[in-house]
Amino acid sequence: EVQLVESGGGLVQPGGSLRLSCVASGFTFSNSWMTWVRQAPGKGLEWVANIHQGGSEKHYVDSVKGRFTISRDNAKNSLYLQMNSLRAEDTALYYCARDPTRGGGYNFDYWGQGTLVTVSS
């Protein structure tokens, strides 16, 4: 059974940092593009970043470029999102998700339960 379990969310002050983690199981993690998607309270979905199987290719939404870094450790079946210079508008539930297409189809067939990030003073 495919499982994605996020952690690392919490309350942080504006300008602060957090590192989100997502541990994967039930599939060959090193074969999959992986993605972070966020959802602000009561709002829609926003794609944040994704990363190639080997970590060599990464893409970000403009609003997080230069502040967030996506990475992975295939030996630990883990995906990460380092978030720096956090802003109030980064407040959201952050999901990690799997891309089912080895070459990158950019849709997402398995999602975690999400980890909540709240940026507030």
Add this chain to the structure above:
Amino acid sequence: DIQMTQSPSSVSASVGDRVTIPCRASQGISSWLAWYQQQPGKAPKLLIYDASTLQSGVPSRFSGSGSGTDFTLTISGLQPEDFATYYCQQTNSFPLTFGGGTKVEIK
């Protein structure tokens, strides 16, 4: 960036109804479109990819159509568990973008 527009933001329907949910892209995306269902308090669920391909395990009452800029998700014979919010997402180019969602509510 490609903007994805879902209008209306909500539709009212009854069990057994046929419901169509439109999605429009700001520029042509061929068939690079996915649809998701999100129940309250739950993660999104992939329904359709490549505009019309049904994801494994998704009931056949869900179908997708369209190409270029105009797309439609159709639910044929609405079931109680289908009352949810539906999002389209373009998979054509970065940044990947979602529509604002259409909530299917009970009439």
